[in-house]
Amino acid sequence: MRRRDELAGWLMVAPQLAGIVAFVIVPLGLVVWYSLHEWNVLAGSFTFIGADNYAALADDQQLGPVLRATGLFSAGLVVLNLSLALFLAVLLNQKLRGTVVFRTLFFSPVVVTLVAWTIVWGFLLQDNGGVNAFLDVLGIDGPNWLRSGGTAMASVIVVQLFKNVGLNMVLFLAALQGVPAELYEAARIDGASAWARFRRVTVPLISPTILLTMILTIVGSLQVFAQIAVLTQGGPGTSTTVLVYYLYQQAFQFHHFGYGATLSLLLFLIVLVLTVVQWRMRRRWVFHEN
Template sequence: MTAEPLGATDRKVGRTTGRRSGSSKRLARIDAAVGLSFAAPAVIGVLVLGLVPFGYVIWYSLHDWSPLIGEFNWIGLDNFTRLIADDTVWSSFLTTFKYAALLMVLNITLALGLAVLLNQKLRGTTTFRAFFFSPVIVSAVAWVLVWNYLVAANGGINGALATIGIQGPNWLRDPTWALVTVVVIQVFKGVGMNMILFLAALQNVPAELKEAARIDGARPSRVFRSITLPLISPTILLVVMITTIGAMDVFVPIQILTQGGPGRSTTVISYLLYRTAFEQQDFGYASAIGVVLFVVVLVLAALQWSSRKRWVHDEV
């Protein structure tokens, strides 16, 4: 779907260099060799460490495999029939979607809000920018460990709420709050990155356009909606895609904060996969879950991609 710009550039580059040089055939041959060998490490790497292992995953998913005992037996589609009837798997997919959707909404709203705030002409925005960005560079484990203390039932946040007479919920142990709490902790961790991307996009919106609209009598909110938002929509798409892919991969906060509980309210699919493979030593079944996960990611990516034209302005 994206080879077009690549092909086009290639052709142009090839043609111009070809015309200039006397022995274009020789140059083309050298280019072919150099190009292939430049691209080789990345391409071979992805083949060997991505695509081929995925083939193995499909192969494994057709087996009953307990590596602890060393059994590896062909069982056809049994893992998939088991999977279809397995509520745990489907609830984990649902939890993953909930997690990703909530993270997306909170993260992007907050990132955009912060970017707009920091885009005001105020002294000291650099300092605040550093504040908001700093969790991005704090190690993921460290961030989560600290919050684990703060959100404990008798931890800092509830302690603070208690002093003003509010009984805070049991953040990580209450099924209605646990996932939200994990999401919020992750939003604070990562929103700085998206904020920077938005900030860059905002500063690239031509001031004349906004000014013109303002002179035409548009209120600031209207200017934002009609001028700014459409102009930064490519960045929004980008941020949405990065954030989704990141959300599908979440592991550290779940492992450290909730271990998937209470109940299964925070068991996301990547965590279920890890547990199935490395805790229950059921590699075959874990592979089957992996295959389904891949299909789901594929469908989601396709949906996001095909919907982009409807809301992304001015994509060339």
């Protein structure tokens, strides 16, 4: 009976284990293997070069600006996304008329196809697009949003912000609805202001959800590709060339597949380190974890 129970347990977890092996462990192992080779698809050559790709990574003059652009995009998106999502969730958690309509309105971009969403915004942000036409009505001469370094990065951040803020809003809204009303009433009786109730009651009780959304948003911001490819192609210059788009350029435009594999390992390491750091720091501020 014990062996039968063990067999039943292994059979239940077998699909998940097979998926992890097939789609995580094997691809990661292949990427490590490819990073040790110079793979020229056009010439049909696959040459072992050892750590030469890693040496090239250390000497790459473009990697610094790429990492700065990646950090700027990630920091801007994470701060704006979490702040706006929490604000909208608190606002829509009130017992007001029309909140269901606004919840649907803010969440609807999440289910829109990413490429379609980005293409529409590309037309709106052109020099003669809808955004500048609206500003022209107000007497403001709008810039060429996608062709200037500062505005190009800001535009990409805003496009991604409006695309996914609804998802975090729904997660925060679900967490807010799980906070006991008795705690708010007790704090109100004790004379706590609305800000004090939010800071001392709301934030600690929804901190597990804040941790979840923070991890998901950071990982998602480091993997952005379609928005860059459709809107700016990494330009102007390299001002919006984030790490994933640079990886794509090296591997699929310049056919440096070995170096592209090395860049993907760098991306994996960055995501892993940031996730582990956040997970370890949860004991300091996440409710029930300290």
